[in-house]
Amino acid sequence: MKGVTGEESQRRGMRGQFFSFMIILLFLGSLLTTLMLYMLDKKNMKFRRHLPKMKIVPRSTNSCKNCGESIKKAVEISYKTWKKQEDNFRHFRFQLSSRCHGFDKAIITQTNTPLGSKLVYDGEKKRTLQVKPEIFNTFPKGDPFSNKTRSTCAVVGNGGILTNSKCGKMIDSAEFVIRCNLPPVSNGYEKHVGSKTNLVTVNPSILLDKYGSLMERRRPLMEKLYSYGDSMLLLPAFSYGVSTLVSLRAFYTVEDFQSPIRPVFLNPQYLESLALFWDSQGVKAVRLSTGIMMTSLALELCNNVHLYGFWPFSVHPHSFQDLTNHYYDDKPAKKNVHAMPTEFSLLLQLHTQGVLQLHLGDCEPDYY
Template identity: 65%
Template sequence: MGGHLLRSLFCLIALLCVGSLLTTLNWYSLDTKEVIDKALKRYSKTWKKQEDNYQNFRSQLSGKCHGFDKAIITQANTPVGSKVVYDGEWKWPLQVTPEIFSTFAKEHPFPNKTWETCAVVGNGGILSDSGCGKMIDSAQFVIRCNLPPLKNGYEEHVGVKTGLVTANPSILLEKFGSLMERRRSFVESLRIYGNSLLLLPAFSFGRNTPVSLRAAYTIEDLQSPIRPVFFNPEYLQSLALFWRSQGLRAPRLSSGIMMVSLALELCDDVHLYGFWPFSIHPHGLHTLTNHYYDDRQAKSKFHAMPAEFDLLLRLHSQGVLRLHLGDCQPRKK
């Protein structure tokens, strides 16, 4: 009798738990659908570049952050003996030695005049089967984030053209053993990006510095055509303050919005691909993977992707930049 009552009690608890879980999932689905509907309502209006809005926003951004001059550490703006202050943590400033100085770009890597069109390519699952490769590659300058794969069928959807690609040092740790042993596989993995700029946040956190310097030494030693450059932490601090003034509250900006910020200073027309932070496609309403190449989730909660997207959607609505959220070619059946 006691055993029967105990089993009944367990069944009741299980049913209650399942019911609670289903209710939570239903509310989550409703919330997601509501968010998507609101986003699509804002996005559905015919897009047209608003030159005054673009120039005004660009002027604000440039006036606060000076990306043209300060985004990248160079031998001109960071001489031997100067001190580099980390932007991601409190840490004693790093004094620039001649050896570290030798890894800095000798001159500013960007031209004096702006590019006409730039594509900033995020890695969102919305790019899967999108057919956007040709449109992305038609841009004059293409920016990519975190060493994404571009071959084995991805070319059709994300293109291959690259002018600048970022690399999170965690990738060097996880995929290439922090470059402590054999390093050729790292250099070979960079071939797809040609002679583009490889942008590393070497001075955001203390742990990033040694592996970022090893990456620069490896590229030089093995004569890769890619050109390593380092983010200037002073620029990143200014950028965080700027976006905070625009209403963004996040522990740390994502690589994506950092690159959008840079593009808005460097380019006349900025187009964004792969920037959709939700797990449901905005038009097809089918489930999306986190990235177009895998479903790996971010380990940390450093970034506020929906909040960043909301700001980017606002800039799209104002005609400052253009978000691409649909397929560029019909999907193959």
């Protein structure tokens, strides 16, 4: 064997140094990559944790100091299994019914509002109306709820969160379904919001603005009401003076067209009691939203209350995608009237207490 020359030994030494250098570089590269991934993951976790505060814009012009916290809490509870807390439910129902008496007073009847009595408008405290025969005859004679407690109620709000939610079958499975302000329940919306309706509300402003105060053609309104079958049509006829005549015209229109839908009037005395009750719970607003009014009624009428479409924020709680104001349009709510984020926060609290179940996001696959 020949000996190793000095030049070859030098080359081998250089190769050894090169391989050692490469190993060090690989080690440092691996270490740097690990560090970068760690920092990136930490940054992403921090981003996800604070994303609600960055994205949330309330659907109300009222101050909303805790919107980010509300959506964060909502996302957290939406992944938890909800369980009814019977003691909490019974306690809250007792508080509500003992102060508001929804079963007996929510709807004006000939029993709770006799001929010759005086109606005091809840939205205009100085306005009154004496109940004369022509008005009295529009009131139902008996209890519209038949003094019967329902097993399940679905109160369906109109929030954009219902878009593509596939909640239709789940909503329609409820014994009693309440809808707000004449929302669409056909033409493809059935899959996401259902179609079953036992009670539907209508704000008189809809009759004034969309149906020309019913002073001209009335058929468009009747075509709209057809989709609600023989449900009750609930109108706040005696909240504001401007509401009374148009609500009475709606009543007579239904009568003239011999529609199966049944117009009834919200009792201003009940609405006044309801406003005082929720004020004691922290809702400070010019007027309660229709959604929380109907939720209150459902809590008295039903043993199990499910809410859908209640979401006052402009992004989805799970996907963070932008939402329209309603599932059928993007018309903004009236300014400085409702305290929507505050109402939602209280409903979220009732959900966590097991009093009612607030459904957020898409419905379960079993209901698709």
